[in-house]
Structures are given as C-alpha cells and as structure tokens.
Amino acid sequence: MKPHQEVIDRILETIQSKQSFVLTTHVNADGDGIGSELALYHHLRDLGKEVHIINPTPMPDAYRFLDPEGTRVEAYGDHHARTVQQSDALVLLDLSEISRLGALGKALARNGPFKVCIDHHPTEGVSNDLAWIDERASATGELVYELLMQAGGKLSRSIAEGIYVAIMTDTGCFRYANVTAHTHRVAADLLETGLDHNRLYRLVYESNSWNQSRLFAKTIGDMNRACNDRVAWMKIPRRTFRETGTLEKDTEGLVEFPRSIGEVQISILFIEQAADRIRVRFRSPSHTAVDGLARELGGGGHRNASAALLKGTTLDEAIDRVLALVEKYVH
Numbered sequence: 001m002k003p004h005q006e007v008i009d010r011i012l013e014t015i016q017s018k019q020s021f022v023l024t025t026h027v028n029a030d031g032d033g034i035g036s037e038l039a040l041y042h043h044l045r046d047l048g049k050e051v052h053i054i055n056p057t058p059m060p061d062a063y064r065f066l067d068p069e070g071t072r073v074e075a076y077g078d079h080h081a082r083t084v085q086q087s088d089a090l091v092l093l094d095l096s097e098i099s100r101l102g103a104l105g106k107a108l109a110r111n112g113p114f115k116v117c118i119d120h121h122p123t124e125g126v127s128n129d130l131a132w133i134d135e136r137a138s139a140t141g142e143l144v145y146e147l148l149m150q151a152g153g154k155l156s157r158s159i160a161e162g163i164y165v166a167i168m169t170d171t172g173c174f175r176y177a178n179v180t181a182h183t184h185r186v187a188a189d190l191l192e193t194g195l196d197h198n199r200l201y202r203l204v205y206e207s208n209s210w211n212q213s214r215l216f217a218k219t220i221g222d223m224n225r226a227c228n229d230r231v232a233w234m235k236i237p238r239r240t241f242r243e244t245g246t247l248e249k250d251t252e253g254l255v256e257f258p259r260s261i262g263e264v265q266i267s268i269l270f271i272e273q274a275a276d277r278i279r280v281r282f283r284s285p286s287h288t289a290v291d292g293l294a295r296e297l298g299g300g301g302h303r304n305a306s307a308a309l310l311k312g313t314t315l316d317e318a319i320d321r322v323l324a325l326v327e328k329y330v331h
C-alpha cells in the first residue's frame with residue numbers, strides 16, 4: 001500500500017458521501033492554492049456536488065485568468081459565515097493551520113464543519129478531522145492530481161490548467177529542488193490534455209506592469225549584504241509602494257532575485273505592511289534551510305521558501321531582529 005493511502009481513501013469516501021463543500025487556502029493565496037482549489041472545484045462540480053471557494057483574502061490579479069468571470073473564487077465576508085458553517089466539509093488546500101485563515105479561521109474556531117486538509121508543508125500537529133500532508137510533493141496540486149486520478153476523474157481542460165499552474169508556480173517553473181520525476185510525469189499527463197503551457201507561463205510570469213519593474217529596480221538597487229555576503233536583504237518601506245504606485249502583491253518574485261548571486265545562501269525581503277506589521281520572506285538555495293528561521297519568528301513554510309509576519313514591530317526593529325538570528329542558519 002502506498003504511504004498515505006489510508007487517508008486518501010478516507011478523503012475519497014468523504015467526497016462520495018458528502019454533498020456540499022467549501023474549499024479554501026491560506027491568506028495571500030498563491031498559484032498552488034488557487035490552482036489546486038479550482039482543479040478540485042471542477043472535479044466536485046462534475047460529480048454534481050455543491051461547491052464554494054471562499055478564501056481569506058481576494059483573488060490575486062496574477063491568477064484571475066483561471067476564473068475569468070470572477071464568479072468562482074470569493075473572498076470571505078461575514079455573509080459567508082453561514083455557508084461555511086453549514087457545509088458538509090471544509091477542504092483546506094495548501095495549508096494546515098486554521099491560524100492562516102484570517103477572519104475565516106476565527107469564524108471556524110467556534111466549531112464548524114468536518115475539516116479535510118491537503119497540504120505539502122512541513123507541519124507540527126494538525127487539528128483537522130482528516131489531514132493528508134505529504135512533504136515530498138512539489139505542490140499541493142500534485143496531491144490533488146493524485147486524488148483525482150484515484151477518484152477515476154477525467155482531466156478536463158480546467159482541471160488540468162489548475163493543477164499545471166499549481167505545480168509550475170510552486171516549483172519555480174520546474175527548477176527547484178522539490179521537483180521529482182513524478183512531478184514531470186504529472187506535468188506530462190497534463191500536457192497530454194492539450195493545455196497550452198506557454199500561454200499559462202506568459203499569463204503568470206510575463207504580465208507584469210511598468211510600475212512593478214520600478215519597484216524591483218528600486219528595491220534591488222538598495223539591496224544590502226550581511227554575514228560575509230552570504231545573506232542578501234532588501235526592504236520595502238510603505239513609502240516605496242507610494243512612490244512606485246505599487247501594492248504588496250507586486251512584490252511577487254522579488255525575493256527570488258538574490259538567489260542568482262553565487263555566494264548568497266539566504267535572501268530576505270522585509271515588507272512594511274503597516275508601521276507595526278512587517279512581513280519577512282526568506283528564500284535559499286537547496287543546500288541551506290530557512291524553514292527553521294521562519295518558525296523561530298512564528299512563521300513557517302518550506303526548506304527553501306518560508307516567511308513570517310512580525311506584529312508590533314517597526315521595519316528597523318524587524319531588520320535588527322532577523323539579522324541577529326540569521327547568522328546561525330548560514331554555513
């Protein structure tokens with residue numbers, strides 16, 4: 001029997017026996033979260049189920065093409081509380097902690113529907129009714145693919161596109177260390193449905209604005225070094241967002257840039273969301289781990305891509321705090 005087969009069987013039983021589902025993912029959804037949700041959405045709809053996708057934060061612009069009418073992916077509001085509470089099952093995709101569900105998580109804390117989690121993040125202790133967590137998967141989309149195959153589902157164009165975007169975005173376009181032979185086999189299967197992978201690539205990665213380029217140029221231009229050049233760090237004060245006419249969503253991809261510098265083991269991006277709320281994003285090449293660093297700051301993530309939200313801290317304080325910790329993670 002394959003590892004995790006027991007939990008996969010139980011998830012398949014849940015899908016069969018229940019009728020109404022709410023799918024959700026973490027705050028600031030990424031391509032893996034959105035793509036996985038939409039793939040599962042179409043599968044459940046094909047089975048005649050009632051399905052809602054309700055996320056803690058709005059659909060990121062970069063993935064709107066996956067829901068062109070804007071009718072499938074909704075952002076949580078108080079009026080959704082009843083739908084969530086009364087659904088037969090809530091499926092958490094690409095996250096396992098209710099704490100990363102914002103207001104939606106708070107509504108759930110007061111009891112709620114049966115909870116199923118499908119995720120590939122390393123986690124310690126999960127309180128969902130059913131949890132399929134497989135860290136070997138490059139993306140949650142890979143797990144959704146497995147589930148759908150086991151369910152005997154058909155890979156329609158919409159399902160294939162969702163899974164492809166999920167995997168493409170979580171593997172840095174099939175470059176990162178999390179890519180396996182299986183990842184490529186799944187991708188090959190998806191391509192065989194006739195999907196236009198180049199179109200999906202262009203829609204996600206070649207649709208940036210001029211203002212976003214100004215934000216990147218300014219931030220990279222002011223990049224700093226630490227720990228004998230093994231750490232590269234950048235900061236975006238709110239002032240820079242104003243000056244460049246950008247928003248936090250426009251920072252996607254920026255923290256990846258210093259990974260291209262040979263000596264850099266850890267790349268850090270500090271984002272000033274508010275005077276006392278700083279988001280810190282970490283990236284590293286495969287030989288250096290940054291998940292422990294993010295966890296030490298109350299965040300989490302993967303070995304080579306992690307993040308934390310520092311509350312009650314100014315930008316300068318956050319920088320001091322993180323730089324004091326980072327030394328022990330480089331070698």
Ligand code: AMP
Binds near residue numbers: 121
């Ligand atoms: P990001 O830099 O936002 O792309 O996040 C990198 C990885 O860390 C992703 O896999 C996220 O799911 C995870 N992550 C981001 N923010 C947090 C957080 N506050 N707590 C736990 N994990 C996080």
